[in-house]
Amino acid sequence: MLISVINCTARKEPRFDWLADSLVHAMEFCPLPVELIVVDKLLWDVRAEPPFQSSARRSQLDDAVKGRFSYRHTLPKPTAWQGLHRKTKGDFYALCNARNTGISFARGQHIVLIDDCTVVDDLWLQCHARAAMRRICLAGSFRSYNHATV
Numbered sequence: 001m002l003i004s005v006i007n008c009t010a011r012k013e014p015r016f017d018w019l020a021d022s023l024v025h026a027m028e029f030c031p032l033p034v035e036l037i038v039v040d041k042l043l044w045d046v047r048a049e050p051p052f053q054s055s056a057r058r059s060q061l062d063d064a065v066k067g068r069f070s071y072r073h074t075l076p077k078p079t080a081w082q083g084l085h086r087k088t089k090g091d092f093y094a095l096c097n098a099r100n101t102g103i104s105f106a107r108g109q110h111i112v113l114i115d116d117c118t119v120v121d122d123l124w125l126q127c128h129a130r131a132a133m134r135r136i137c138l139a140g141s142f143r144s145y146n147h148a149t150v
Helices: 016-025 052-067 095-105 123-134
Strands: 003-009 034-040 070-074 110-115
Touching: 003 070, 003 095, 003 123, 016 052, 016 123, 034 052, 034 123, 052 070, 070 095, 095 110, 110 123
Parallel strands: 003 034, 003 110, 034 070
Antiparallel strands: none
16 A cells, blocks of 8 residues: 655745655654655746746755655646636635645555645654555644744
């Protein structure tokens, strides 16, 4: 059984390094294989300040992962609310579209949704693995910090 972790972002600095480092550590306690899917609005956001280039943004995630686990980095599927195919004058919030994109790319039988700028706990993935093996849904909470050392 494979666990697909989906991270959606439109943030200029989503802290891919925090996520990757903490995910690698959590994988040490997880009996199941894991894949990461990052759905990134800024892969095509040429209007952002400064404009993001797809190759530079892809390198940012690649440098954080360092080949330590399987991942995919993709832009959100087309929507009328934001992006290159939008029908509106400006981009609107479309997190559900990004999540649906991640789910469509997921190969795992168990899917976990996380936010950007996330550091996962040591046993976070193990808890999801146990839920996956029992075929139950698992939801969790989060704690926000203003200062941390990662």
